[in-house]
Amino acid sequence: xxxxxxxxxxxxxxxxxxxxxxxxxxxxxxxxxxxxxxxxxxxxxxxxxxxxxxxxxxxxxxxxxxxxxxxxxxxxxxxxxxxxxxxxxxxxxxxxxxxxxxxxxxxxxxxxxxxxxxxxxxxxxxxxxxxxxxxxxxxxxxxxxxxxxxxxxxxxxxxxxxxxxxxxxxxxxxxxxx
Amino acid sequence: xxxxxxxxxxxxxxxxxxxxxxxxxxxxxxxxxxxxxxxxxxxxxxxxxxxxxxxxxxxxxxxxxxxxxxxxxxxxxxxxxxxxxxxxxxxxx
Numbered sequence: 001x002x003x004x005x006x007x008x009x010x011x012x013x014x015x016x017x018x019x020x021x022x023x024x025x026x027x028x029x030x031x032x033x034x035x036x037x038x039x040x041x042x043x044x045x046x047x048x049x050x051x052x053x054x055x056x057x058x059x060x061x062x063x064x065x066x067x068x069x070x071x072x073x074x075x076x077x078x079x080x081x082x083x084x085x086x087x088x089x090x091x092x093x094x095x096x097x098x099x100x101x102x103x104x105x106x107x108x109x110x111x112x113x114x115x116x117x118x119x120x121x122x123x124x125x126x127x128x129x130x131x132x133x134x135x136x137x138x139x140x141x142x143x144x145x146x147x148x149x150x151x152x153x154x155x156x157x158x159x160x161x162x163x164x165x166x167x168x169x170x171x172x173x174x175x176x177x178x
Numbered sequence: 179x180x181x182x183x184x185x186x187x188x189x190x191x192x193x194x195x196x197x198x199x200x201x202x203x204x205x206x207x208x209x210x211x212x213x214x215x216x217x218x219x220x221x222x223x224x225x226x227x228x229x230x231x232x233x234x235x236x237x238x239x240x241x242x243x244x245x246x247x248x249x250x251x252x253x254x255x256x257x258x259x260x261x262x263x264x265x266x267x268x269x270x271x
Contacts, residue, residue: 008249014252022206044193051228052186052265059179159228166220169193170213174200 003160006126010164013122014171018113021175023029028108029176030099030116036090040173043086044165049125050079054134055170059142061148066136069151073138080131086125091117116172123168126161134158185227192220 021027032038057072094116098105101117137154140146199212226232231239 004245011249011253018210022210033201037200041193041197045190048186048189048193051224052182055182055228056179156229159224162228163221163224166224167217168188170196170200170217171210173214174196175206175209177200 026109028106029178031177044169046079046083047162047165050076054158058155059149061151077131077134130158130161
């Protein structure tokens with residue numbers, strides 16, 4: 001139910017953004033292929049790979065290979081943290097260029113910054129929360145408090161975060177490439 | 179695990195396709211349609227294999243798919259505000 005509710009939240013945000021994007025003649029496109037889109041491609045590969053590592057963790061846990069499962073969970077956390085770091089670097093560069101949620105340094109509609117920071121910010125919050133939750137589950141699993149089923153549940157959440165990015169990257173980044 | 183690696187490679191290929199479509203600089207409306215189509219294929223692969231929807235009971239799988247389709251149709255066609263777009267030209271750069 002949580003994932004369905006969260007999916008509805010992101011869907012509403014992305015639909016609203018989509019309408020604003022295609023109907024606004026004053027829209028400015030802030031991203032050049034290098035470095036912004038390239039950074040986005042790397043972030044996408046990192047997040048997709050983290051989905052694969054959490055599957056490896058769940059499969060190892062179900063097979064009773066505890067150490068291997070913990071290592072894969074660690075790899076997932078590292079990839080999640082790398083994604084967040086790349087994302088924050090992107091934000092810092094944009095803020096340095098004068099972008100704010102209500103200010104467009106290129107002179108067009110401020111909606112560009114508002115939609116970018118709100119949609120990617122909400123997604124980033126989900127990624128950071130996911131990394132923390134995976135850490136908590138990994139600790140509990142090591143101590144025997146959690147079972148492979150718990151890993152599978154957190155894996156579903158992580159795949160959902162990945163799934164949202166599958167829409168955020170093309171709609172928010174690629175649609176706004178110069 | 180081999181199955182998941184194949185799905186992962188498919189997802190990476192779709193990302194590459196999305197970038198290629200963007201680099202061909204189509205009009206905004208066409209770009210949005212193309213990227214959305216590829217994103218839905220990507221999401222379907224993620225849902226079916228990574229989130230195991232393919233291995234759930236058929237009734238559950240189809241009820242999720244039906245709910246998603248209804249939600250998308252509601253958002254895209256039946257929200258009152260969406261009708262405003264019919265009277266606006268797609269004018270974004």
